[in-house]
Amino acid sequence: MRVLITGGAGFLGSLLARTLLERGSLRGRPIDSVVLADLVESRDERLRSDARVRCVAGDLLSQLPGLMREPVDAVFHLASAVSGECEADFDLGLRSNLDSTRALLDACRAQTGRRGPAPLFFFSSSVAVFGSDPVLPLPPTITDHTLPTPQSSYGIQKFICEQLVADYTRKGFIDGRCARLMTVSVRPGRPNGAASSFLSGIVREPLAGVEAVCPVGADQAVALASPATTVAGILAVVEADREAFGGRTALNLPALTVTVAQMLQALKAVAGEAVAGRVRFERDPAIERIVGGWPAHFDSDRARRLGLRADADYQSVIQQYLQGQGVSAS
Numbered sequence: 001m002r003v004l005i006t007g008g009a010g011f012l013g014s015l016l017a018r019t020l021l022e023r024g025s026l027r028g029r030p031i032d033s034v035v036l037a038d039l040v041e042s043r044d045e046r047l048r049s050d051a052r053v054r055c056v057a058g059d060l061l062s063q064l065p066g067l068m069r070e071p072v073d074a075v076f077h078l079a080s081a082v083s084g085e086c087e088a089d090f091d092l093g094l095r096s097n098l099d100s101t102r103a104l105l106d107a108c109r110a111q112t113g114r115r116g117p118a119p120l121f122f123f124s125s126s127v128a129v130f131g132s133d134p135v136l137p138l139p140p141t142i143t144d145h146t147l148p149t150p151q152s153s154y155g156i157q158k159f160i161c162e163q164l165v166a167d168y169t170r171k172g173f174i175d176g177r178c179a180r181l182m183t184v185s186v187r188p189g190r191p192n193g194a195a196s197s198f199l200s201g202i203v204r205e206p207l208a209g210v211e212a213v214c215p216v217g218a219d220q221a222v223a224l225a226s227p228a229t230t231v232a233g234i235l236a237v238v239e240a241d242r243e244a245f246g247g248r249t250a251l252n253l254p255a256l257t258v259t260v261a262q263m264l265q266a267l268k269a270v271a272g273e274a275v276a277g278r279v280r281f282e283r284d285p286a287i288e289r290i291v292g293g294w295p296a297h298f299d300s301d302r303a304r305r306l307g308l309r310a311d312a313d314y315q316s317v318i319q320q321y322l323q324g325q326g327v328s329a330s
Helices: 011-023 060-067 083-088 090-113 153-170 198-207 227-239 260-271 285-292 301-305 314-325
Strands: 002-006 033-038 053-057 074-077 120-126 175-181 212-214 221-225 256-259 279-281
Touching: 002 011, 011 033, 011 227, 033 060, 053 060, 060 090, 074 090, 074 227, 083 090, 083 153, 083 285, 090 120, 090 153, 120 153, 120 227, 153 175, 175 227, 198 212, 198 260, 198 314, 221 227, 227 314, 256 260, 256 314, 260 314
Parallel strands: 002 033, 002 074, 033 053, 074 120, 120 175, 212 279
Antiparallel strands: 221 256
């Protein structure tokens, strides 16, 4: 089986690749090769040293002819311009999110048209597809039946791509699966351009002895998932048969609902008051508007039927980060 992961040099793409390689198979078939496509080459030595891995760097649209020259059995499309970037640069969002996804879908369609196998196609969507519209206000709890009404360019682009994946699946060009990921916390590494980046930064930086700024109020509630829970959700979605997955519409992965205050309380419980005290509040109206428009409470029945559960609490999420990164709690 040949697997392509776009955004493969990123944190989530790298974690997914390592998990797939450790498993050694997908849908009962051995994994022969994993192609990691991203703007830059992966720096993960565990991946680079694996003979099954090939890294491809560059713009996805430009790289597609080479990436799809050989038949692909499974595509995990994680590459995306993030929320804050899309609001700041409209053209970047259209190219990186909409144009690249359409081109990748058409490359898979061409493969199927050559009488090749219809590849598995996983698309990572986002809870940013939900928002409060004047005619359809956001309900207190998002269920599997809540109609998406995006209120940002990023959310609109993600929702359009969900519908494209559904239609290409209906036509038999791909076996498409979409899952709406919660904000992943705690991410290692450096901050990115996502409006939600601080939801890792207010834990990661203090643990590393660095001050962090929180741009929203302490009472802001958010929907989060740990990296391990997120990858487990992605794999459950792609391993499920069509009947178990339940149609072609995107599935909401499970969410842990916490406030910023509860996150900092968990940080204090794990690492002490001095570490938690490295966070200061400087409210940013633009980020508050974006993050405050995202839903924080989910009832994901479809995900539960696949055996998926949210993280138990945020303290365990921090412990997972510490174990994975070897960061001192002092």
